[in-house]
Amino acid sequence: MNIEVICTGDEVLTGKIVNSNYAFIAQKLEDYGLSVQSGLTVGDDREALLEAFLKAGERADAVIVNGGLGPTVDDLSQEVAAQAAGVELVLHESWLYRMERFFQSRGRTMPPNNRKQAMLPEGAEMLDNPIGTACGFAVGIGKATFFFTPGVPRELFRMLDEQILPRLLGSAGDLGVIVLRRFHSFGLGESHVDQLLSGLEEMDPDGTVKLGFRAHYPQLETKLVCHAPNHDVAREKLEPIEAEVYRRIGNFILAVDDETHESVVRGLIEAGGGSLAVIEDITGGRVAQRLSALPGAERFFVNGTVALTAEAKRNDFGAEDGDFDWATAPDEAVALRLATAVRERAGSSHGLAVIGRYDGEPRGRAGHVSGTINYALAAPGGVVSRQAELTGSRDWVSLGAAEMGLDVLRRHLKGLPIDERIDFEKTDSPPSGRAG
């Protein structure tokens, strides 16, 4: 099936906003085995839109149009769609009623210009938008079915899931179900995981299970998609393959589907009735920020400290002169001492230290640096630590270090080895691990 995407709007055309809706649509279709042939961006311009719709209607089987369904005069999608389809705009009474109720329920009267949002090309099929005033619609233009969607991301996402994908998959001749499983990992590169999972697709003799990847450093997403006649069959096919994924790369999987690394860590800590304090330097507060962005973070995340200098680290923990020589101690010892100290001071069950330094000046045309990072975790059973050397831009190193800090925590809480070598480490630094 030839699918094209057309994104509309001056804000996107002029680059005022980065078009992440396009990537979302394309990825969502990929997840379900459908491919986008081309993506076009045009402005809020009647002539340009009309030409784009007519041309796409000549080439494609399906076209997803994003944006231009709002109540203002520069929202032209319905109007130009009707023109391209050679029909009139007609009032969609039931959507008008929905909009009026929508405003009433918020104690407001619907402004007159919102009426425009209920005007659809004659013969178009309305696509429900349960969370906004812009309904979508499907209409034929040329040989293609056009799906018009709102520009507001969460409205688009829901309409794509609930209205458009079922129709596309139906029209793709596949009336079964498609089940998607996503495994988020840290520490293995895409080609490495691809190699580790070789032969996996062949475990399903019918060839209905497909493996895919999406790398977004520091995490990698591994996807399994299964087309099947129904959910029971899909589950049956996926179960042994999922088990095999865990057998091969299980230690590196930090979350599945909609979980995040930080939500998994939170779950593990709360399950044990514990709490956490963190001290960091090279990550500059990234670990604290990811944890504290969780709703209800205050229930488990007791304290975060960003202490860049040796002096700040000493001051923070009220060490007496001579207690501990912060300036000359090896970083690993500092990390161990700090993890213990944050835990004690915060009265938490766990204390994590992510302490690093950049080694030397930026090198090469990309200005890459190396960073040596020491992780230490103080827990009820004792203290553990590991070291890793990461290379890249400062931002890259800091992002990786924060992810690895959460990973050390997750691995320890799950009883997994915290010192497994990861692909992002520099090859000339041997992995190190220590439990004390």
Place this chain on the structure above:
Amino acid sequence: MNIEVICTGDEVLTGKIVNSNYAFIAQKLEDYGLSVQSGLTVGDDREALLEAFLKAGERADAVIVNGGLGPTVDDLSQEVAAQAAGVELVLHESWLYRMERFFQSRGRTMPPNNRKQAMLPEGAEMLDNPIGTACGFAVGIGKATFFFTPGVPRELFRMLDEQILPRLLGSAGDLGVIVLRRFHSFGLGESHVDQLLSGLEEMDPDGTVKLGFRAHYPQLETKLVCHAPNHDVAREKLEPIEAEVYRRIGNFILAVDDETHESVVRGLIEAGGGSLAVIEDITGGRVAQRLSALPGAERFFVNGTVALTAEAKRNDFGAEDGDFDWATAPDEAVALRLATAVRERAGSSHGLAVIGRYDGEPRGRAGHVSGTINYALAAPGGVVSRQAELTGSRDWVSLGAAEMGLDVLRRHLKGLPIDERIDFEKTDSPPSGRAG
């Protein structure tokens, strides 16, 4: 001039990566008074690329193509460009020499497949890439001049600035200079600033100075672009207009051109020989992270603390029971106490507290919340504070609160009022300010 942009590559087409290069190209052209008519994304597919090039060559005056100049087999831009232009690929000797030297200087031999990057369509003009192995090139296809650019962002950015813009502006019949000034502000919305700056363009009777905006919450960028025969004339024209911008919205301008809010704050603190400690909750470490990401941050940023609960705030500062009733004290008093305490403990010249709470449950279909944020700054001259109520998603409130924390600091360091009302505040909460 009709300009189109074509972005190539399966990673962009499938949405594996969000296409921020497109937005960069379009914004850069906008900055210099040029507009993109449409943006097209196609995959690494010979047929699709050829069709895209030929069609664009029929319509446009200039086409910028991004990506596909690499050394691997799926990099097709040169090849398809030659085909579309109806010419052969020929070896560009001088670029081959540059590449060989490039590898030599890194102690490596050029792999044979890089030779492909020096094959350009016959008659094409080479566009220099001083920081990579993919040279760009300009070639005529149909009635348009095509500019081919590398996909690596920093290589694209530089080629656009140094090679393509001068050629586009030259071919646009403008052989003078274009000077761009950017003012970054916080606290005023785009339409408000537009209104405050009304009549500004008319200050230049020749109409060569244009005003533009780019909103990226929480900041707004106000742009002045001046076309002039040379830099002296541009400076002369811009000077009085820039002064007028400062007269009207100067207090809200936090940085200009390539400066950032945090770099300006750092400069102000370091200019006074000072240093800073921060305690935050609702911003979850955002303030600390922005400050600590500055190179050399350890020279002025002494300590950052994320303390979500009242208990953590009390523990952090070792208050005795009864010293201060954190649980029942008004938030403003807590913020003042914390700012003073972080300053004392860190031994820094300045202590900033950004303390907030969400008021009630998320409301409405967007799940909006209100947050009341208390800012307090302890400085050598005393303690100041203000309060603000922000509304939006949790992320939106937290982003705004962090920006406002830096703004309180900047304003105080510059001797500006810290309690000027901002547009993002809820209208039913009166602005408050206090100096103590």
